[in-house]
Amino acid sequence: MSTASTDLRLSRRAVCAGLAALPVLRPALADAPPPLLTAREARVQLAPPGYDTTPVWSYDGSLPGPVIRARQGSRLERRLVNDLPVPTSVHWHGIRIDNAMDGVAGLTQDPVTPGGQFDYAFDLPDAGTYWYHAHTNSMEQVARGLAGALIVDEPTPPDVDADHVLLLDDWLLDPDSGHFVDGFDHPMMLSHAGRMGNLMGVNGRHDFSLQARQNDRLRLRLINGANARIFVLALEGLTGWRVALDGMPLERPEMVDGQLILAPAQRVDLIVDVTAEAGATAGLLSGSEADGWRLLAEVAVTGRAARTPRGAPAPLPPNPRMAVPGAADAPLLEMPLQGGAMRGMNSGHYQGQEMGFRALMQRGQYWALAGQVGLGPEPFARLSRGETTRIAMTNDTIFPHAMHLHGMHFRQIGADGRQGPLRDTVMLMPDDRVEIAFLTDNPGKWLLHCHMLGHAASGMTHWIEVA
Numbered sequence: 103m104s105t106a107s108t109d110l111r112l113s114r115r116a117v118c119a120g121l122a123a124l125p126v127l128r129p130a131l132a133d134a135p136p137p138l139l140t141a142r143e144a145r146v147q148l149a150p151p152g153y154d155t156t157p158v159w160s161y162d163g164s165l166p167g168p169v170i171r172a173r174q175g176s177r178l179e180r181r182l183v184n185d186l187p188v189p190t191s192v193h194w195h196g197i198r199i200d201n202a203m204d205g206v207a208g209l210t211q212d213p214v215t216p217g218g219q220f221d222y223a224f225d226l227p228d229a230g231t232y233w234y235h236a237h238t239n240s241m242e243q244v245a246r247g248l249a250g251a252l253i254v255d256e257p258t259p260p261d262v263d264a265d266h267v268l269l270l271d272d273w274l275l276d277p278d279s280g281h282f283v284d285g286f287d288h289p290m291m292l293s294h295a296g297r298m299g300n301l302m303g304v305n306g307r308h309d310f311s312l313q314a315r316q317n318d319r320l321r322l323r324l325i326n327g328a329n330a331r332i333f334v335l336a337l338e339g340l341t342g343w344r345v346a347l348d349g350m351p352l353e354r355p356e357m358v359d360g361q362l363i364l365a366p367a368q369r370v371d372l373i374v375d376v377t378a379e380a381g382a383t384a385g386l387l388s389g390s391e392a393d394g395w396r397l398l399a400e401v402a403v404t405g406r407a408a409r410t411p412r413g414a415p416a417p418l419p420p421n422p423r424m425a426v427p428g429a430a431d432a433p434l435l436e437m438p439l440q441g442g443a444m445r446g447m448n449s450g451h452y453q454g455q456e457m458g459f460r461a462l463m464q465r466g467q468y469w470a471l472a473g474q475v476g477l478g479p480e481p482f483a484r485l486s487r488g489e490t491t492r493i494a495m496t497n498d499t500i501f502p503h504a505m506h507l508h509g510m511h512f513r514q515i516g517a518d519g520r521q522g523p524l525r526d527t528v529m530l531m532p533d534d535r536v537e538i539a540f541l542t543d544n545p546g547k548w549l550l551h552c553h554m555l556g557h558a559a560s561g562m563t564h565w566i567e568v569a
């Protein structure tokens with residue numbers, strides 16, 4: 103009898119302790135599976151009418167994948183279901199995420215085999231414009247369509263008449279069939295500027311158009327989802343301000359005066375006022391002064407809003423943890439970007455051995471970061487948590503590169519020591535030297551790689567460890 107009552111007390115205590123540890127779990131919700139994100143084959147009309155539909159690899163059957171939207175401070179859950187014939191994984195680009203959820207096959211998780219699934223669940227500390235894409239053989243998988251926007255809303259969004267997500271991309275299509283040109287790892291593409299499409303578009307459409315009225319104020323969230331293309335953009339019939347880069351709010355909105363340059367994986371949030379009159383051409387132009395401009399995204403002006411034009415927009419509310427303290431005195435690590443056609447390199451460290459450039463090329467490897475060719479067992483640096491670190495990247499190649507750090511945003515440090523905006527991807531033109539500084543406040547194994555995805559697959563991938 104006394105034994106039974108002791109057991110009862112113990113089990114009650116255990117139950118109470120269990121409840122205390124799980125204050126928000128309700129039994130009915132605990133059993134519900136997370137929403138699905140299914141990677142699968144599909145066919146979409148990418149090429150103009152008259153062409154066949156294009157077989158693609160998609161999330162949930164669409165290209166791009168569905169826009170995933172959540173509130174800042176909430177937790178995002180998705181069960182990746184892999185219905186593709188190849189292994190895959192999902193990277194949540196720009197989210198300052200729990201390392202185990204970063205989606206990098208071979209570094210933070212095993213790839214999800216065909217027929218398999220993986221539960222992603224993570225907090226969203228920052229508002230802003232992010233995206234998600236495959237991070238297993240991403241050179242091919244992103245080019246085939248495995249990408250989508252991830253939007254994290256501020257508790258109080260800015261005062262605009264409409265909020266549009268524009269995922270910019272290009273596709274390399276066979277002009278006869280309208281299908282993707284095979285050979286995603288063509289040596290010419292890997293060793294040069296990467297896989298460039300022959301059709302550009304927005305949100306999976308070469309003829310993207312949205313409607314607005316004169317004097318409307320729009321938030322445009324631009325995401326460069328292309329494998330390798332650097333978009334050079336200009337506004338037509340719109341007056342606008344940059345309010346965020348790579349998800350992170352700028353301290354002060356900056357008026358767009360001239361070109362907007364968006365390297366692969368970079369994002370910019372614009373607030374624009376429609377100045378064009380009804381029927382006039384407005385939108386986003388892509389091109390250059392030399393080659394001319396074409397309309398990439400049309401804003402069809404259908405009338406006139408009652409309100410008068412407004413002044414410059416207020417800044418977006420800052421995200422938490424945006425400061426990079428002590429950058430001026432932080433340890434400085436050198437990371438030269440090496441290799442590629444024309445300049446090449448003497449040798450690089452690949453799969454445990456030092457190899458000459460010719461031997462590397464025979465293995466489909468053309469690039470190196472600080473002498474390392476591709477992901478190896480040793481990180482570029484082991485860093486202590488909570489310290490500020492600087493990395494100086496020098497582009498010793500004759501091609502531009504878009505260097506992306508996972509898990510933490512960084513600030514570019516100018517020659518005068520001044521800090522640039524907080525971002526996760528920075529472009530280096532040939533012979534550029536770019537110094538970045540970041541606070542190592544997120545433990546784990548984090549990739550640092552070129553987001554020209556063919557470059558990343560043929561050598562330009564390294565990693566750091568924060569512990």
Ligand SMILES: [Cu+2]
Nearest residue numbers: 503552554557
């Ligand atoms: Cu590159």
